[in-house]
Amino acid sequence: MDKEITIYDIAHQLKLSPATVSRALQNHPAINSNTKKTIVSKAKEMGYRTNIFASNLRRKKTNTIGVIVPRLNSYFVSSVLAGMEKVLNDSAYNLIISQSLESAKKEIANSHTMFNSRVDGLLVSLAYETEDIEHFEVFIRKGIPVLFFDRVVAHNQCTSIVIDNQKAGYELTSHLIEQGCRRIMHVTGNLKRNVYDDRLKGYRQALLEKGIELDESLIYVTDLSQEAGVETGHIIQKMENKPDGLFIANDFCAVHCMESLKQAGFSIPRDIAVAGFNDDPLARVIEPNLTTIHYPGQEMGEIAAKSLIQHLNSSSGVNHTNTIILHSELIVRASSVRH
Amino acid sequence: MDKEITIYDIAHQLKLSPATVSRALQNHPAINSNTKKTIVSKAKEMGYRTNIFASNLRRKKTNTIGVIVPRLNSYFVSSVLAGMEKVLNDSAYNLIISQSLESAKKEIANSHTMFNSRVDGLLVSLAYETEDIEHFEVFIRKGIPVLFFDRVVAHNQCTSIVIDNQKAGYELTSHLIEQGCRRIMHVTGNLKRNVYDDRLKGYRQALLEKGIELDESLIYVTDLSQEAGVETGHIIQKMENKPDGLFIANDFCAVHCMESLKQAGFSIPRDIAVAGFNDDPLARVIEPNLTTIHYPGQEMGEIAAKSLIQHLNSSSGVNHTNTIILHSELIVRASSVRH
């Protein structure tokens, strides 16, 4: 276990001052380029590595970005993270990642950890359960930018990155109506979250426009889990006045619902047309292939990261952009095409 | 943007020394419990947060664990990460995560970043391309534990966490043989990686035992991507002496190969029995459902993290366990059952 080399060791060997070494290592313009070369090569030779803690302590900046997501093991989230990692890594930021597991309590605990880790900025997608965002106020008060993505909340000091969920929900529902559906069931998640609430709004809007009366009993709020999908299948089986269309706010849940329906002898899309949301790889594998909304995960991650970096670099500290809306797209596949 | 509170501020207000405050905040046993209470509540009141950089600088420990994975957006990897995050978060460690995107160069760059971030330990699953592990030697020389999981490499100072890939490959191949397959094609990844090499060994072993002659032309090395799956389908179509069994070292690739075969009019499993590896959610959705090896991702992550923590806490610094082998399981589904 060798001793750590410091700039003092280098300075000593080269008969220079630590200040010069520090400057050279940061490529400071005032340092003679020959001196610089000597120092850099000596540092390498001696196996020097910066002590970022000393540096952070001194500079009061950490070069670390925190991310809080509902869960890590979802296709969408991991795509987003892949995008963020790519951008932040290229800009020499570290990423620290934690998951709330959809629990407000854990989200709060994680935000404390992030706060104590002195992240330079925070990227958040909210848990199902989260009621208020009091726990992010400490960041905002300290001028640490907080950026919400996907599951966002309106806050005049925070940027949000989303797709137009209402429009997407509207398009999906309209598509089902065009395919002849008149009783469309909507299975969704916690309506506290914009993504579900807005999709529902789109659903309502489409029905209204097409003059189809809204039947509140066709709106089913779940946790969008695999089990919820299966359960939805059972419920539909038992319904007297069965739906002829099904809009589920998440492909994962939709796929399991389809399995359940198929097992019960339903023919998709003939008996019931189905649409999901997210364009999970599962959607292209389930039979019939699932109609869905394509949703740019990796891109959302990249844009979120870039936007945060930009904000950190802007000296003003004032946040100009407030909401970034990414393009989403209806992907029609066999699960919903009836003619 | 308020000023940061330090232990000096607290000490000053309470007319105590910073040392006492520091001790109280760390719950040091020597401190009077009343003093402790006063200090803790004052700290809260004043909005104090530890400066972990000062603390790290002083203690020469970072409470940060680095993870390098091939890619973030794979079902298996995200399950592993979910497990790691869970354990490490509970133990007050931070996780910094980066992806190599299967490139040796990026893996090396990431390892440098981790090194400079002074991680207390490193968790690694190797990239396809990685030739040697020279870039991890710096950690080992410094006594920083490096633990490999899934895609591992033998190193007498590092713990590895794996499943028995050879046994799994053997079981899968034996199963196909039992189903009557005599010409089993094996599609795999870069054989530099233990996971693929061992699965191939298991394949060979099964053929040998059952007295089936090995046809080297049936071993096809790919990048196991979606495209590779489709391509494999095309290749099989064009083969004169077609295989009657197919063992693909990864469900994701297998699923796309199945799609390709189905489209070409093959009946699975009648014309060709198919098996994958990983038990990706896709395996339970593709039709017919895909036979595979179940592979405990989340558990692997948890165990890797726990093992690393244990190692960090053991004062000895000597690594006793060297390889941890997790249980894996053959899951037989319709894609391979012929009678």
Add this chain to the structure above:
DNA sequence: ATGAAAGCGCTAACAC
């Protein structure tokens, strides 16, 4: 272009 020196906030050895 380079150096001297102060200090970031915390911890821990030592003293009482």
Add this chain to the structure above:
DNA sequence: GTGTTAGCGCTTTCAT
């Protein structure tokens, strides 16, 4: 049980 004090390694202002 509490205080004193000396750094941890770096950056940066000011001086030369």
